[in-house]
């Protein structure tokens with residue numbers, strides 16, 4: 001297996017027209033078409049093993065991420081698989097620290113999204129070669145091997161290699177029981193599917209009632225465009241879900257810092273557990289100010305879905321700017337960088353509640369949060385993973401949700417593989433779906 005070489009990398013621009021029904025809409029992204037730059041790694045393995053990876057985008061601009069993946073391709077082609085996984089830290093550095101390309105990052109923006117797509121495919125390949133779901137591959141690794149996948153550059157002031165190994169060693173005790181518990185009950189989830197900003201009150205009501213019947217107890221609602229609308233919608237949702245279920249609010253970076261504090265104070269009566277992305281994702285001290293101002297109300301600040309990299313997470317933690325860390329499987333540099341954030345959050349005793357949804361984010365991040373529970377944090381206190389009910393049907397191993405819990409996937413790999421037919425149909429702009437849509441548009445004009 002280790003002698004297998006990577007022989008080909010293809011990347012596709014796959015877009016789903018979710019904006020037509022306002023799925024995924026929020027105060028800053030009113031018309032997202034959930035999309036992905038989708039990577040397939042081919043190898044010379046006799047059994048034809050392939051690795052699949054993706055990064056999540058919102059439609060326009062996916063072509064730029066595709067271009068960035070193509071720019072990274074020469075760094076991957078011809079590589080011996082054993083050389084990658086036996087020095088994963090080195091391979092991570094190779095992709096993120098290329099002497100010319102790092103200028104267009106470093107480790108942020110389009111080039112980092114592209115890195116994530118490529119590395120996600122490598123991890124999928126690795127898990128497939130080991131015939132394990134990715135979470136199990138991680139759970140079974142020795143602390144030293146896990147740590148050897150992390151690039152510690154820029155974070156040793158808060159987390160050294162030794163500390164990382166110690167955290168993982170400590171969590172070895174009770175690992176088997178936690179794994180059993182997960183296999184039996186799954187990992188707790190919350191839903192964002194009921195209350196996208198573009199949904200009418202009526203639609204919101206119907207979806208909330210249905211979600212309650214299905215056993216959901218934690219709900220997230222989009223806010224931030226209009227205060228009166230937010231008050232009405234939060235009141236409505238609180239009335240439907242009752243005082244004991246959990247409510248979160250998400251502003252998707254809409255406000256200035258002072259505005260965020262004032263706005264959230266006006267919504268405090270609805271008892272949200274957190275305000276997510278109140279302001280610019282880059283404003284670490286702004287998040288700290290908001291956290292401080294809301295602490296007495298028991299409202300925490302959550303962020304991470306557009307947090308560039310581990311350095312920013314480090315500072316958010318150092319500045320006590322977040323009470324909930326939202327890792328993202330497709331924005332950070334894949335599993336490698338996400339593990340470092342899980343370990344830092346553990347050190348600062350801040351719970352991790354991953355960002356999911358989009359296309360494929362639930363499929364991927366479930367592996368990371370299972371790993372976090374079994375092998376890092378060992379705790380479910382104040383923890384839950386986001387769930388959004390869109391586009392799972394396009395994946396070969398879609399997520400399984402039971403009683404509002406993620407059931408650990410059993411198929412080998414990182415659950416990243418999409419159905420060939422879906423990739424073909426939704427390919428932008430030549431796939432059947434986009435061709436049909438463009439001829440309908442022409443008819444209307």
Ligand SMILES: C[C@H](O)[C@@H](O)[C@@H](O)[C@H](O)C(=O)O
Nearest residue numbers: 024025026029032192356357
């Ligand atoms: C544009 C997207 O749907 C976002 O609104 C979404 O990721 C959201 O912020 C979330 O937390 O799920």
Ligand SMILES: [Mg+2]
Nearest residue numbers: 250276277305
């Ligand atoms: Mg969000």
